[in-house]
Amino acid sequence: MLTYSAKRLIGLLPLLALISLGAFVLTYLTPGDAAIVIAGESASPERLSEIREQLGLDQPLIEQFFRWLGNAVRGDFGRSLVIDRDVSELISARLGPTVSLVLAGMTVAALIGIPAGLVAGRRPGTLVDRGVTFIATLGIAIPSFWLATILISTFAVQHRIFPAIGYVSPFDDPVAWMHRMVLPAIAIGAASAAEVARQTRSAVSDVVQLDHVRTSRSLGVTDRRIMWKHVLKNAAIPIVTVLGLQIGRLLASGVVIELMFGIPGLGSLAVNSVGARDIPTIQGIVVVVALFVLLTNLVVDLSYAVLNPKVRYQ
Amino acid sequence: MGDVALELDRITISAATEHGRLLVVDDLSLTLDRGSITGLVGESGSGKTVTALAATRLLPEPTLRLESGSIRLGTASLETMDAHELRAVRGARIAMVFQEPMTSLDPVFSVASLISEVLRSHAPITRRAARQEAIRLLNQVGIADAAQRVDQYPFQFSGGMRQRILIAMAMACEPEVLIADEPTTALDVTVQAQILELIRSIAVDRGVAVLLVTHDLAVVSEFCDQVAVMYAGQIVETGSTLDVLTAPAHPYTAALVASVPSATQRRVGLVPTIDGTVPALHEMPTGCRFAPRCRHATERCTEPVALQAAGVGRSNRCVRSDELTLVGVGRP
Amino acid sequence: MTRTIAVGPTRTPGPIKRFARRFARQPIAMFAVGLLVVLTLMAVLAPLIATHDPALQNLRARNQGPSSGHWFGTDDIGRDLFSRMVYGARTTLLAPVIAVTVGMVLGVPTGLLAGFKRGPIDAVLGRVADALLALPGLIVAMAIVAVRGPSMVNAMMAVGLNFAPRFFRVVRGTALAIREETFIDASRIAGASDTRLIRSHVLPNIAPPLIVQATIMLGVGVLAEAALSFLGVGVQPPQATWGVLLRRGFDNLSEARYQSIPPGIAITVLILAFQWVGDGLRDSLGREVRRG
Numbered sequence: 001m002l003t004y005s006a007k008r009l010i011g012l013l014p015l016l017a018l019i020s021l022g023a024f025v026l027t028y029l030t031p032g033d034a035a036i037v038i039a040g041e042s043a044s045p046e047r048l049s050e051i052r053e054q055l056g057l058d059q060p061l062i063e064q065f066f067r068w069l070g071n072a073v074r075g076d077f078g079r080s081l082v083i084d085r086d087v088s089e090l091i092s093a094r095l096g097p098t099v100s101l102v103l104a105g106m107t108v109a110a111l112i113g114i115p116a117g118l119v120a121g122r123r124p125g126t127l128v129d130r131g132v133t134f135i136a137t138l139g140i141a142i143p144s145f146w147l148a149t150i151l152i153s154t155f156a157v158q159h160r161i162f163p164a165i166g167y168v169s170p171f172d173d174p175v176a177w178m179h180r181m182v183l184p185a186i187a188i189g190a191a192s193a194a195e196v197a198r199q200t201r202s203a204v205s206d207v208v209q210l211d212h213v214r215t216s217r218s219l220g221v222t223d224r225r226i227m228w229k230h231v232l233k234n235a236a237i238p239i240v241t242v243l244g245l246q247i248g249r250l251l252a253s254g255v256v257i258e259l260m261f262g263i264p265g266l267g268s269l270a271v272n273s274v275g276a277r278d279i280p281t282i283q284g285i286v287v288v289v290a291l292f293v294l295l296t297n298l299v300v301d302l303s304y305a306v307l308n309p310k311v312r313y314q
Numbered sequence: 315m316g317d318v319a320l321e322l323d324r325i326t327i328s329a330a331t332e333h334g335r336l337l338v339v340d341d342l343s344l345t346l347d348r349g350s351i352t353g354l355v356g357e358s359g360s361g362k363t364v365t366a367l368a369a370t371r372l373l374p375e376p377t378l379r380l381e382s383g384s385i386r387l388g389t390a391s392l393e394t395m396d397a398h399e400l401r402a403v404r405g406a407r408i409a410m411v412f413q414e415p416m417t418s419l420d421p422v423f424s425v426a427s428l429i430s431e432v433l434r435s436h437a438p439i440t441r442r443a444a445r446q447e448a449i450r451l452l453n454q455v456g457i458a459d460a461a462q463r464v465d466q467y468p469f470q471f472s473g474g475m476r477q478r479i480l481i482a483m484a485m486a487c488e489p490e491v492l493i494a495d496e497p498t499t500a501l502d503v504t505v506q507a508q509i510l511e512l513i514r515s516i517a518v519d520r521g522v523a524v525l526l527v528t529h530d531l532a533v534v535s536e537f538c539d540q541v542a543v544m545y546a547g548q549i550v551e552t553g554s555t556l557d558v559l560t561a562p563a564h565p566y567t568a569a570l571v572a573s574v575p576s577a578t579q580r581r582v583g584l585v586p587t588i589d590g591t592v593p594a595l596h597e598m599p600t601g602c603r604f605a606p607r608c609r610h611a612t613e614r615c616t617e618p619v620a621l622q623a624a625g626v627g628r629s630n631r632c633v634r635s636d637e638l639t640l641v642g643v644g645r646p
Numbered sequence: 647m648t649r650t651i652a653v654g655p656t657r658t659p660g661p662i663k664r665f666a667r668r669f670a671r672q673p674i675a676m677f678a679v680g681l682l683v684v685l686t687l688m689a690v691l692a693p694l695i696a697t698h699d700p701a702l703q704n705l706r707a708r709n710q711g712p713s714s715g716h717w718f719g720t721d722d723i724g725r726d727l728f729s730r731m732v733y734g735a736r737t738t739l740l741a742p743v744i745a746v747t748v749g750m751v752l753g754v755p756t757g758l759l760a761g762f763k764r765g766p767i768d769a770v771l772g773r774v775a776d777a778l779l780a781l782p783g784l785i786v787a788m789a790i791v792a793v794r795g796p797s798m799v800n801a802m803m804a805v806g807l808n809f810a811p812r813f814f815r816v817v818r819g820t821a822l823a824i825r826e827e828t829f830i831d832a833s834r835i836a837g838a839s840d841t842r843l844i845r846s847h848v849l850p851n852i853a854p855p856l857i858v859q860a861t862i863m864l865g866v867g868v869l870a871e872a873a874l875s876f877l878g879v880g881v882q883p884p885q886a887t888w889g890v891l892l893r894r895g896f897d898n899l900s901e902a903r904y905q906s907i908p909p910g911i912a913i914t915v916l917i918l919a920f921q922w923v924g925d926g927l928r929d930s931l932g933r934e935v936r937r938g
Contacts, residue, residue: 014773015773015776015777015780018773018774018777019777019780019781022777023789026789026790026792026793027793029790029793029794030793030794031794031795137918137921138914138918140921141865141914141917141918141921142910142914143869143872143873143892143910143913143914143917145872145873145876145892145896146892146906146909146910146913146914149892149895149896149899149906149910150906150910152896152899153899153903153906157899157900157903158903210417211412211414211417211418212417212418212419212420212421213420214372214412214418215412215418215419215420215480215483216420216431217372217404218370218372218404218405218409218410218412219404219405219409219432219435219483219484219486220401220402220403220404220405220406220432220435220436220487221401221405221431221432221435222401222435223397223401225431225435229431230420230423233420233422233423234420234421234422248780248781248782248783249782251782251785252782252783252784252785252873255784255785255788255873255877256784256873256876256877259877260896270785270788271788271877271879273792274788274789274791274792274796274877274879275878275879277792277793278792279792279793282788282789282792282793283789285785285789286781286785286786286789289781289782289785290777290780290781293780293781293782294780297780307422308421308422309421309422309467309469310421310467310469313467313470
């Protein structure tokens with residue numbers, strides 16, 4: 001088990017390296033002189049050389065990359081070109097809200113998606129199944145930012161049940177945090193819930209037809225136990241896989257949702273940085289987001305070993 | 315002859331086909347005695363597996379449906395039971411073993427967990443007690459090192475051993491009836507005999523009534539006390555194995571006997587067959603269903619033929635049974 | 647036993663006709679195709695369909711609800727929303743095409759190379775694809791827009807870059823499978839070059855799954871463009887897409903709650919349409935692929 005985990009962890013490194021390379025290369029994608037692009041046409045020569053020095057543009061390419069990489073590994077992405085703070089400081093301050101939003105969205109996806117998929121998949125072809133599938137198709141097609149607009153319009157503007165803007169840390173006031181998280185979590189989690197429901201339904205309907213389910217039934221095991229123990233555990237691998245895949249979607253939707261609900265997370269930081277052409281911050285965000293995704297994939301991979309004994313013994 | 319453990323009375327099963335709803339099993343009656351192994355033999359498509367599934371009400375609705383007839387287990391009538399009552403009966407009073415041991419065990423649970431689950435579904439026992447019982451059951455079906463192996467997963471056992479585990483699970487709550495649907499067809503020849511011996515000991519030592527569904531006459535001749543021959547959804551002959559195989563009363567039985575390759579034929583690779591094929595469901599003749607392939611058919615055979623008694627415990631569905639002397643095993 | 651035996655030569659319709667017939671039998675897919683045709687026509691014939699000049703501001707008629715004069719009402723500076731939607735369809739439909747084209751240009755040749763040649767090329771390209779797939783598309787697009795400047799083309803090319811690994815995987819998978827077929831070895835022995843093999847054997851086989859993937863990605867492209875425009879980093883004024891209109895509707899939520907509804911519904915319907923067509927294509931092309 002340990003070697004399995006170690007192997008998987010090491011497998012991440014080349015990907016991380018490639019992504020870092022991509023992030024680093026960003027600086028060189030600017031049309032024309034990066035410094036001018038960032039500081040503007042009318043910037044003073046001192047400001048320009050200041051920026052050049054900050055970005056390390058005056059040194060040979062390879063040296064620049066390794067210097068940047070060396071810093072990045074230690075969590076140092078340089079200083080923001082817009083706000084006079086270290087990028088790592090900016091990012092760590094914003095990490096909490098994004099993590100809580102993504103977790104909330106993941107919870108919505110699992111709590112709605114898995115039971116819906118189970119109910120649909122246990123009796124494939126019935127009205128319940130077709131109803132759930134149709135709603136899921138709609139759920140995936142509705143853009144999260146439009147859903148957020150509708151939610152805000154109905155539950156925050158028209159009927160003031162939930163606040164439209166604002167974030168409170170769960171460590172400061174858990175109730176307020178939850179209250180403010182309801183609408184964003186639904187907006188960000190709905191499409192994921194639909195996708196999870198689809199995959200769960202598919203996996204469950206496959207498992208339900210398997211021989212060993214028939215064995216359990218023929219020996220008098222209750223339907224409830226068959227569903228929640230045998231079917232769920234056998235369908236667990238595809239379900240966990242699709243849940244893990246949602247991280248990318250949640251992070252992407254999160255960018256827009258954070259902006260709309262005024263949540264001070266990585267997403268809103270990214271939007272501001274794009275507008276201000278704050279390249280070091282963007283680089284930092286790209287690497288951190290990639291790390292998020294790769295670690296989630298790793299956790300999913302490791303869970304396979306727990307869920308399927310065959311994987312463990314090989 | 316012991317008393318009757320399970321009685322199937324005039325069972326009719328329908329199936330949904332592209333030609334509409336048709337009967338796959340027509341007016342079938344069968345009794346299983348305690349301590350005796352009854353073989354249900356026929357070609358694939360004869361309806362024998364469907365009959366076996368019907369006995370435990372495991373037919374996959376709505377594709378297959380029990381249309382009429384009764385299933386009496388002691389004083390209980392299975393055909394009228396609801397899901398809750400059936401659940402209590404399955405495993406506790408009537409159990410089934412299927413053909414595919416490789417896929418019939420949940421691969422993500424240990425053997426201990428699987429057996430314990432069956433035990434705890436029918437009696438309030440503790441997990442520890444269930445585990446001990448699981449070890450005892452594994453020993454009983456002949457699995458060595460039971461105390462260690464009980465915590466292993468199905469994929470760590472061979473096909474023959476998995477079938478033993480399935481038999482252990484089936485017998486865990488000591489049912490009165492065991493239905494085995496081609497339990498050895500998917501196994502090696504060497505293992506087949508062992509499993510069948512195990513089933514025989516279950517019948518003889520514990521007085522369980524066994525229905526052994528098979529297409530293999532050799533298995534029937536060696537392990538079954540009684541036999542019922544099925545053709546195209548109907549039983550065409552019943553009786554003790556000795557009587558039926560040595561002196562068959564129905565041409566189909568005789569043809570089956572004749573189609574078992576002799577040692578010489580096996581060596582040469584010759585497998586004698588019966589000419590023709592089983593009629594399709596929507597093209598079933600109204601008279602004797604075997605007539606189109608029967609050497610001895612006459613115009614009398616175009617009339618519907620009922621199962622007629624022909625002595626104690628014997629019956630057959632051939633109008634010419636009194637006239638014909640058919641070749642059986644051992645007769646030249 | 648009666649069985650009809652065909653007498654004389656029977657003409658089996660070619661694979662394209664077979665597929666078309668199968669596709670035509672799927673009501674949802676056909677409906678979706680119809681929807682797409684209608685929307686495209688609407689975009690092309692915009693000058694004929696729009697009721698007003700979409701750029702015409704009328705500050706005395708701001709944030710009005712739907713009326714006989716303005717079918718979808720007006721926006722916050724008095725522009726007719728219906729006309730803006732009709733003209734907006736143009737860029738909204740064009741943007742995903744750019745993204746998918748870029749994705750295919752990058753992904754298909756590399757996929758062929760990786761699947762056919764295998765070895766170190768495959769390993770490296772595969773890793774690059776994995777790395778790109780690890781990043782959420784929106785983040786990649788934002789990063790590239792940050793350095794190259796906000797514009798529809800930049801944004802869509804960035805989205806296309808994010809699409810490329812998916813096309814890469816589809817093509818690589820098919821190329822791998824074809825490669826294993828024995829007739830490839832036979833052709834090689836007969837002296838056929840790699841390019842010839844690719845052209846005559848691999849390309850016809852990658853077409854079906856590629857078409858399905860492209861259709862699905864068109865739907866994803868719609869969502870991506872809408873999101874980027876919503877954020878203000880995609881399409882720039884005076885161009886407008888439905889994503890831009892949705893954003894304006896959101897900004898005006900307190901004054902006019904309905905404004906976000908037409909663009910929201912339109913975007914959802916467009917995404918659904920591509921999804922349904924993609925599903926229909928997959929179902930009707932699937933059998934052809936299996937038949938080889």
